[in-house]
Structure formats: structure tokens, C-alpha cells
Amino acid sequence: MRPVDRLFQKLPQLPTIPAIVQELISSLGRDDVDLADLIAKVRQDQSLSARVLRLANSPYYGGRKTVGGIDDAVAMIGLNSLRSIVIASGVTGAIARVEGIDLARFWKHSQLTAQTARALAKLAGINPEYAYAAGLMHRIGQLLINLSFPEIGQQVAKNCRNLSVGELAALERLNLSFNHAEVSAELARQWHFPLEIQDALLHYIKPDAEGATPYAGVVHLAASLAFGIEQDLPDEVILSRVNHAIVRTLGLEEVDWLVELVKMREAAGAGSEQYS
Incomplete structure (x- = not known):
């Protein structure tokens, strides 16, 4: 047994990430993502939806009109920014308290x-x-x-x-x-x-x-x-x-x-x- 394996044996529970994060991780470096399916899954998660909309309406993107829909928000921020939001949300949410x-x-x-x-x-x-x-x-x-x-x-x-x-x-x-x-x-x-x-x-x-x-x-x-x-x-x-x-x-x-x-x-x- 490797020394690091001792840690994983002692963990109260292995942190997990949502299925949508796993999907996006496997798609890193690829552009052939089913965007419609991804948007549908983001729409089902209120927290993710709020983050995507907040980013699309932020000064970072300099939009002159308010973006109210997930489809328009994704079109505004692009696939890579969407990946980042979803992966960041999944990874940071995997461990609630230390x-x-x-x-x-x-x-x-x-x-x-x-x-x-x-x-x-x-x-x-x-x-x-x-x-x-x-x-x-x-x-x-x-x-x-x-x-x-x-x-x-x-x-x-x-x-x-x-x-x-x-x-x-x-x-x-x-x-x-x-x-x-x-x-x-x-x-x-x-x-x-x-x-x-x-x-x-x-x-x-x-x-x-x-x-x-x-x-x-x-x-x-x-x-x-x-x-x-x-x-x-x-x-x-x-x-x-x-x-x-x-x-x-x-x-x-x-x-x-x-x-x-x-x-x-x-x-x-x-x-x-x-x-x-």
C-alpha cells in the first residue's frame, strides 16, 4: 500500500462531484460538446444558473442590456467560461466544511x-x-x-x-x-x-x-x-x-x-x- 492510500482509507467520505462536472471534465480540450444538453442541465441547477447569469451581466462582459435567459447568457460568455463556472462550482462544493x-x-x-x-x-x-x-x-x-x-x-x-x-x-x-x-x-x-x-x-x-x-x-x-x-x-x-x-x-x-x-x-x- 502506498502511504497516500492510508489517507483515503481514513476519509470519513470521499468527496464527490456532480455528474455534469464529470461530463465537462471529460470534455476538456474538446469543442464537440452537446451545448443544448449542457444548457438544459445547467438550467436545472438554480445555483449554476444564477452564476452563469451573473457572469453574463457583469461589467467583465460589458453588456449594455440585461441578459435574462441561460441560452443568451451562454452565447455571451462562451463554452470555456461555462465549463469554468460548472467545474469551479462542482469542485468547491465537494467539501462543505474543514x-x-x-x-x-x-x-x-x-x-x-x-x-x-x-x-x-x-x-x-x-x-x-x-x-x-x-x-x-x-x-x-x-x-x-x-x-x-x-x-x-x-x-x-x-x-x-x-x-x-x-x-x-x-x-x-x-x-x-x-x-x-x-x-x-x-x-x-x-x-x-x-x-x-x-x-x-x-x-x-x-x-x-x-x-x-x-x-x-x-x-x-x-x-x-x-x-x-x-x-x-x-x-x-x-x-x-x-x-x-x-x-x-x-x-x-x-x-x-x-x-x-x-x-x-x-x-x-x-x-x-x-x-x-
Whole structure:
């Protein structure tokens, strides 16, 4: 038995996601989705419908008239934004409460990382929807650690406030023989996420590890940038923390990072409205 299997054996209950989320996950990277069927399923879910309509009517899309129907809203925001809303709703709703963790703050960071990962993936020429999903789930393993081993999870959280994500993972491994990245990747496997997303979750802490794909590097950079944006740090401070070796590996040396950071800050403001 792998060490990480102990966690899943101790879980009170494996988190689940709705069937519509599973369908959209399997469709990531494809455009041959039955949109009429998808819209019908969204319409049946009041919470999802409200989110879709809120996004379509937000300043982010700059609409001059109110959009009142799901069909018009989907036409306004597009398939990829619809996927993001549905997947974000399913993933964030899979775990209702975790002792010792502010879930609203946790998911706010995860969603900002996801949006940033999508933007970086577009620049790097890889699938932005895979990157979004991986960014959204990159620390979900921490929640499962706290559910299965609450005392250890809370103690690690208390001791890691000023640690890097690599140091956090090392502390988890010292106490548990596995880290949150391994847990996240295993949950993604059990939820039947694509292999690219599983790999990104497993390797995002150390994206230069053998076998890691570009998605791991994208999520690593996105998490770093998201932390800086959340803390409203000056641009030069945020950029000083960027791992330039990963930037080179992804072929992003020529990117005007100041320009992109401005866009990411703007998207962060829109995102709080989009996915709240």
C-alpha cells in the first residue's frame, strides 16, 4: 500500500462531484460538446444558473442590456467560461466544511491561481482549460489531509505560515510520509481527471522534476503570482519571486510580465464577481 492510500482509507467520505462536472471534465480540450444538453442541465441547477447569469451581466462582459435567459447568457460568455463556472462550482462544493480552514479564503486563492494558470497556459501554447482545472485543485490535498488527520493537518498549517510551498510539502511528508500534492493527484485520478491535470497536481511543487509536464510549471508560476496579487504586493516584488528557470522552460522569456501582471490583476477583480 502506498502511504497516500492510508489517507483515503481514513476519509470519513470521499468527496464527490456532480455528474455534469464529470461530463465537462471529460470534455476538456474538446469543442464537440452537446451545448443544448449542457444548457438544459445547467438550467436545472438554480445555483449554476444564477452564476452563469451573473457572469453574463457583469461589467467583465460589458453588456449594455440585461441578459435574462441561460441560452443568451451562454452565447455571451462562451463554452470555456461555462465549463469554468460548472467545474469551479462542482469542485468547491465537494467539501462543505474543514475544521481549522477558512474555505472561502482557500477557494478564493485557488480560483485566482486557476485564472492565472489559464492565462499563462495561453501564453505557453498549452491547453488553458487543463491549466485552469489544475490551478483550481492544486491544494485540495490539504483539505483532505485535514479531514483524515485533523490534528496533524492543523499542526502543519500552524507551523507553515511563513514557509514556501516546497517547505510545506516537506513538513507534510515528515509527519505523514506523503504531501498534499500527492493527495490532490490521487483525488484527480479517482475523479477521472485527464492525466495532464493529475501530473500538474503531482509535480507543481517541483515542476523541474523528471517526468513533469509544462502544466506543472504553469501551476507553480500561477500560484506564486496569485499569492502576490492577493497580498496586493508591488509588481516588482511579485516579479522578483518568479522562478525564471521555469519561465525559460515554458518559453516565456519574451513575455512582457508587467503588462501580463496588470491583466492578471484585472482578471482577479473580475473573477471575484464571476465565481462568487
